[in-house]
Amino acid sequence: MPAILIISVLFIAILVLLISCIKIVPQSMVFVVERLGSYYQTWENGLHFKVPFLDHIAKKVSLKEQVVDFKPQPVITRDNVTMQIDSVVFYQITDAKLFTYGVERPISAIENLTATTLRNIIGELELDHTLTSRDVINTKITTTLDTATDKWGIKVNRVELKNILPPAEIQDAMEKQMKAERQRRESILRAEGQKRSQVLIAEGEKEAAILKAEAEKQSAILKADAVREAKIREADGEATAILKVQQAYADSLKMLNEAAPTDKVLTLKSFEALAKVADGQSTKLIIPSDMQSLAGLAASVKEIVTDKKTEETK
Structure with missing residues (x-):
């Protein structure tokens, strides 16, 4: 019985020893192995077996950065x-x-x-x-x-x-220098901003003046066009009126010619024309040279008026 126990214990011990000699090297790791105190080999990742009592893992090294x-x-x-x-x-x-x-x-x-x-x-x-x-x-x-x-x-x-x-004193000097540099840059940026603002204002005023001048120019052109159009229409109206008056006068002459007026009628028309001339604003009165006297003209008018009344009663 004691012999079986001793054998069992020895078997278990050998099994444990063998299991402990099985080594697994993980990824990104290597094991440096010594045998009898000297470098033997480098184990990379995977399964390895270490010889009991002979091999020794001297160092585990990571290959990661x-x-x-x-x-x-x-x-x-x-x-x-x-x-x-x-x-x-x-x-x-x-x-x-x-x-x-x-x-x-x-x-x-x-x-x-x-x-x-x-x-x-x-x-x-x-x-x-x-x-x-x-x-x-x-x-x-x-x-x-x-x-x-x-x-x-x-x-x-x-x-x-x-x-x-x-050193601290140099840091203070550097900070002051940096502060002065920031202030200088701030001043430059502010000046550039003001300059740009003034330029924009001047450009705006210039554009406004140009637009105002252009508007005044267009207004003057439109006014001139309106005056010219009014004068043209007025002239056209006067020309049309003159043409109509001339046409009416020509028509009246034509009708008068077609009616074959007598000397008495012509004399009456001359008198009417003379009356119109007398009613005008002219300071001069021109008497036709073929009228021998006002008495003769009056007699002619009387005779014409008498004839017209006689015709009307008929």
Whole structure:
């Protein structure tokens, strides 16, 4: 009975040991395996079996891109201004073996290398250039770190300067300068706005004057056209009236000629014409030369009137 128990215990222990030696490497991870204390191989994602008592997983390495934020570092510019600059490094492990055995505490090594490189680059720049050249500084640091960390199995994708903090007195001077610059720009914009407003007002007044002059011109043209039209119509009316009077006179002469008037009738018509002339505003009176005397004219008129009455009674 004790022998069976011991065998059972040993079987269970061996089974548990074998199960514990079965390793599954997840996606985006690799395991660095040592055998008898020396590097053996790098396990990629999938199922693996570790030899009991011989194999040892030295390091589990993530292949994902990682971000490390380093604390601010004091740096001195070319014009002897001390600033605090903190940086962010984006890196990725490309060789797990080199990362494991290449350098002790690789993240600390990257931090120190970043600080040293940053001091070297900033030391060649003046303050103003440092504040306006972040992209240039980022590119230089990235290139330097990527070259230096390649032998550690690390690829530095990019480095970003997070904050650049100059001394307090310089910050105050910069704020005053920025305030003065904003006020200057505000004054320029205000002046440009006033100028534009004056230009728009002048253009509006000019347009109004042009429209007024055009309206007055059109009004004068219309008035002149109306006067001309009235005169034309008045002239047409007078011409028509004259034509009608002349036509009536011509018709009366025609009728008179057709009626074959006697000398007495002609004499009466002459007298009527003379009476009309006398009633006018003329200061001169012209007597026909064929009338020998007023007495003879009166006798003729009397005789004509008598004849007309006799005809009417008949």
